[in-house]
Amino acid sequence: MYFTPYSKILAARGLIRARKVPLHGGFTCPNLDGTKARGGCTYCDNRSFSPVAGSRAVPIAKQMEDGADYMRTHLGAQRFIAYFQAFSGTYASTERLRAVYAEALAQPDVAGISIGTRPDCITPAVADLLEEMAQSTFVTLEIGLQSAFDETLRAINRAHTFNEFGAAMDLCAGRGFDLCVHLILGLPGESPEHYRATAEALRPWEYHSVKVHPLHVVKGTVLARQYDRGDYRPLEQAEYVEALTDVLERIPASVGVQRFTADAPPEMLVAPQWCRDKNGVLSDLKREFARRNTRQGARVA
Numbered sequence: 001m002y003f004t005p006y007s008k009i010l011a012a013r014g015l016i017r018a019r020k021v022p023l024h025g026g027f028t029c030p031n032l033d034g035t036k037a038r039g040g041c042t043y044c045d046n047r048s049f050s051p052v053a054g055s056r057a058v059p060i061a062k063q064m065e066d067g068a069d070y071m072r073t074h075l076g077a078q079r080f081i082a083y084f085q086a087f088s089g090t091y092a093s094t095e096r097l098r099a100v101y102a103e104a105l106a107q108p109d110v111a112g113i114s115i116g117t118r119p120d121c122i123t124p125a126v127a128d129l130l131e132e133m134a135q136s137t138f139v140t141l142e143i144g145l146q147s148a149f150d151e152t153l154r155a156i157n158r159a160h161t162f163n164e165f166g167a168a169m170d171l172c173a174g175r176g177f178d179l180c181v182h183l184i185l186g187l188p189g190e191s192p193e194h195y196r197a198t199a200e201a202l203r204p205w206e207y208h209s210v211k212v213h214p215l216h217v218v219k220g221t222v223l224a225r226q227y228d229r230g231d232y233r234p235l236e237q238a239e240y241v242e243a244l245t246d247v248l249e250r251i252p253a254s255v256g257v258q259r260f261t262a263d264a265p266p267e268m269l270v271a272p273q274w275c276r277d278k279n280g281v282l283s284d285l286k287r288e289f290a291r292r293n294t295r296q297g298a299r300v301a
């Protein structure tokens with residue numbers, strides 16, 4: 001394999017045939033509730049990336065049971081990672097986070113927890129809580145960066161900076177839980193130089209996995225209006241595959257790749273349609289790695 005599949009990272013931690021079950025912990029996001037901004041990231045509709053975005057009122061135990069049943073039946077899963085995917089999974093009081101995470105971890109066959117969040121929702125108290133949990137279970141914190149360029153982050157209304165990402169990584173380093181970095185390629189105003197520089201900007205920190213996907217246009221978002229006006233052009237598949245190869249060359253081989261394309265529901269996706277074809281992207285990616293005679297981490301200094 002030219003890149004490190006995430007399953008290899010999980011297997012090294014004894015998590016074989018483990019699947020992530022998406023959960024809604026009842027959280028919102030400071031970029032939506034007015035604390036940092038309103039309206040959210042220009043591409044954001046949580047329903048497009050989280051199948052449980054509408055499950056706020058469903059008890060965690062029920063969400064976990066339903067998700068695990070589905071994965072046992074359809075995917076042969078035996079153990080599960082409770083995945084707080086919707087909105088910002090650390091955006092609540094420490095007491096509430098502790099209770100919500102504990103409820104998920106108490107369900108049958110749950111072998112760990114994965115929490116998606118923003119850099120500005122990672123406080124010292126959150127890091128302390130995750131460090132404590134990591135002493136008894138597998139914990140991964142997924143931090144959305146998207147781009148290392150503040151100008152880009154402003155253009156997509158992320159309402160945080162690269163420095164805030166760095167501060168969150170510093171805060172979490174060496175605490176015994178895993179870190180996953182989330183990147184998006186094809187953001188407005190960016191070019192291959194930006195993608196390469198963003199991957200290189202991660203060098204100061206140790207992280208354990210990445211999620212990378214192309215920016216895709218979802219119905220009803222600010223980005224969809226920009227796309228309709230002709231102000232935004234999504235990447236072509238060939239452009240994305242080249243950019244992704246550039247990025248993976250600059251990410252250490254010890255880092256597992258959790259995601260390399262998008263999976264928005266077809267009824268919500270405006271463009272590009274190719275991003276749902278995971279097998280097509282994977283086969284082009286393998287071809288590009290072979291053409292360059294390269295591999296993940298080949299350009300790590």
Ligand code: SF4
Pocket residue numbers: 029030031032039040041044045046086087088118144158
């Ligand atoms: S940080 Fe996540 S949940 Fe919040 S607005 Fe952006 S994409 Fe949406």
